[in-house]
Amino acid sequence: MKIETLRAELGRRELLRLGALAGIGAALMPRLAWAAEQPSLAPKVTEVIERWVGPGKFPGMIAALGLPGREPVFVARGTDSFTDLDMQGGDSLYRIYSMTKPVTGMAAMILIDDGKLKLDQPIAEILPKFAQMRVQKTYDGAITDDALEPAKTPITIRHLLTHTSGLSYSIIQKGPIKTLLEDKGVIAGQVSRLKIPGFDRGQSVRSLELFADRLAEVPLVYQPGTKWSYSVGLDLMGRVIEVVSGQPFDAFLQQRLFDPLGMSSTFFQVPASEAKRLTTNFGAMGSTLMPIDPGDTSIYLDKPAFPFGGAGLVSSPRDYDRFLHMLANRGELNGRRVMSEAAVRLGTENLLPAGVAGPAMMTAPSAFGAGGRVGLGAEEGIFGWAGAAGTVGTVDMRGGVRSGIYVQFMPPNSNSLLSDYQKALHEDVMALVAKPA
Structure with missing residues (x-):
């Protein structure tokens, strides 16, 4: 067997093993093995990102998609702001607001x-x-x-x-x-x-x-x-x-979650040395975007009044994926146990008191777990939440697939970007788990 063929087979075996650990059924494993070899895991999401980035639109944004046991794939287009021409990427910093709640x-x-x-x-x-x-x-x-x-x-x-x-x-x-x-x-x-x-x-x-x-x-x-x-x-x-x-x-989060997960780009206060990575947040006034918190002079460079456990974190797509990846792995990341499997399972399941319905603000019926929405019906097993400036992070606890979109504008319902993204993500993920021809 040629060395290239052997490496490909070993990679396929590893994906199948990790897929099994993540709860992927045998019927879905061949598709995930096939998907890992494709040049684009998220063609529909890529179309959405490219449609929304450019003159008269957003300066830049990122989508992230992670298969079981694999590092995330980033679809990044554009720059940190209209005046800061640094290209956005997996290590750019975003105000994740209420995505702090699941943490x-x-x-x-x-x-x-x-x-x-x-x-x-x-x-x-x-x-x-x-x-x-x-x-x-x-x-x-x-x-x-x-x-x-x-x-x-x-x-x-x-x-x-x-x-x-x-x-x-x-x-x-x-x-x-x-x-x-x-x-x-x-x-x-x-x-x-x-x-x-x-x-x-x-x-x-x-x-x-x-x-x-x-x-x-x-x-x-x-x-x-x-x-x-x-x-x-x-x-x-x-x-x-x-x-x-x-x-x-904040010290507890650092010791028990951020340090063990290698989340070195997650902060309540962004260090001055990292300000260059912080994107600009915009206020959306109809079709007009007004910068309300430029990255280089952001309020997040100052010490906050206190660490806001509901909306205070700045993070990178790569860092937040580490958190989601740990949940997908039932508490482990890179061979290190951060949470017990029992704690992860309980926290990502429905914790609502008996007889109480989930979020009415969401279009589909849902339950709620430890700080995040828990999907029901066709979305069963999906856990996560969104942020007030247009970020969304979710993990499919049954399939092990993680996803996220990172953009900065408020309010996030001022246009159809996020609904366009959610539709495209659903189509891409369904394509990944459908049986290959």
Whole structure:
């Protein structure tokens, strides 16, 4: 056997072995072996990227696709901004915003696996100020004494992970609770140094401890455990994690996830030495893109008010794929165990309280796990979440395929880019798992 043929056969065997470990059925393995040899794994996604990058569109963006046991393939087009002509690539830096939530969720699963937390443990056992919560009688209504009632059940760890705690969110609420959150500085995120209407989130308190204490003074919008409602639950989980672990929240993530996974390009504060890699974030005003956070002067170069566990991370496509790859491998990456298989399985499955439906904001019915959406029906086994500036990261826990798109614009529903991408990704992945001719 020629050496080239032997290498190809060994590579095919390795892919099949890793596919089996990732839960790929025997019927799908030949297709994945075939797919690994193709010049383009994502032709439909490539078409979308090329259609949306160029003059009058976006300066650049990246899609990532990873097969079981393989390094990701990046489809990168364009530059970091219209004025910064560095080409975008797998190591470019993006504000991933709420894609931080699954990271925080898995950090909580590590502590549950360590026996330091319990899924249905009341958070008041850790943060006593949440022991006597009050709840609005009418969602987003008045917050006067006669408009509130006592919480019927305590907020639990499960509730924080799945957005069923009844906690509010300044980016969601429209009524007096929004004003109260802003007045108290209970703001979990940042966008720009500029005070731009529609993008300015207000001034946050300067510590995670104070954030938690102030949040405990804000009425809930729903009774705990009764409704999926997007919230600051994962930001509060950051405070739970640091109290239980005895470490600052960001230090815990660094020690238990980022360092073991080799995620050296994931930050709450981007070092000045890495500013050149940070892309520009744009505000989308119709068909016009306005730079609201240029990479070289970004607010992410400053130390944040506190590490936002729900929306605070900057990461690279290559780094975030390492996180997704670890989940696909049931807790291992490159032969190193980072999480137990049991913790990964539990965190990527439906954790919603009995009788509670998943996110209503999504087009397809879904459940929810530890900080991320869990697909149902045709999307069964797909876990992940999206970010407020146009990033999306998912992993198919049955097939082991990881995917992501990285672009920077707000709000992400201002055009059809992400829906175009999701349709193209579905077509590409279905082509990968279809039986080869």
